[in-house]
Amino acid sequence: MQKFFSLLGLSLLFATVAGAQITDPVATEVWEPEPRVVTPGQNSSAPSDAIVLFDGTNFNEWTHADGSAVKWDLKDGAMTVVKQTGIIQTRQTFTDCQLHIEFRTPSVVVGESQGRGNSGIFLQGLYELQVLDNYNNRTYSNGQCGSIYKQSIPLVNACRPPGEWQAYDVIYTAPRFNADGIKVAPGRITVLQNGILVQNNTEIKGTTEYIGMPKNAPHGAGPLVLQDHGNPVSYRNIWIRPL
Ligand code: MG
DSSP: OHHHHHHHHHHHHHHHHHHHHHHOGGGGOOOOSOOOOOOOOSTTOOOTTOEEEEOSSOOTTEEETTSOOOOSEEETTEEEOOTTSOOEEESSOBSSEEEEEEEEOOSSOOOOGGGSSOEEEEETTTEEEEEOOOTTOOOOGGGSTTSBTTTBOOSSOOOOOTTSOEEEEEEEEOOEEOTTSOEEEOEEEEEEETTEEEEEEEEEOSSOOSSSOOOOOOOOOBOOEEOOOSSOOEEEEEEEEEO
16 A cells, blocks of 8 residues: 555656646746857858858958969859869868858860869868769769769759859768777768758768778868869859858
């Protein structure tokens, strides 16, 4: 009988606690911290807290790999790859971030497979989100536009026709390394191409390699890098929000 009453008491206690949680809406309200205010941009322009990396007017935030002034074309609010001038990279370095970047593959279609409208966006200078004209242009699936090059096939082909502006919206989490230089958490990337999900929290296996397997040497923050693959691909409206 005593056991019965103690069980009854426990049941009543839990019922009371559960009841308090269910019946009092204030009990589950959390007021701190309050999210800070960010003013959204209009038509994909930078929100108020973003670092504007390219607004179409100058290369202030960019250099070539050797630190020299950017030799790519700057015209009509866009930058365009000039063949064999080399990659460009941001002066600032980043880790976790939200990135918006718009790109346009050439309206004059030249080449096929990897030779058509090839460029790329390297997070931390190491992990390539492929830029390619895959509008009616077949190539290996893990190398097409929206792929994490040679690592992850995009969920769909969301390419607009050549000559049209396209957008990538990226959420990127950098890999973590411990004090011994061992990778303890992989990098992860989510990508929307023209508003369509093409990479969904994809695990990055390591550095982008043209030949061979990804590598995982420890590293810290790195620049955003845009690839010169010999094709006159254009970029505009680039902004980033460190996370
Ligand atoms: Mg590329």
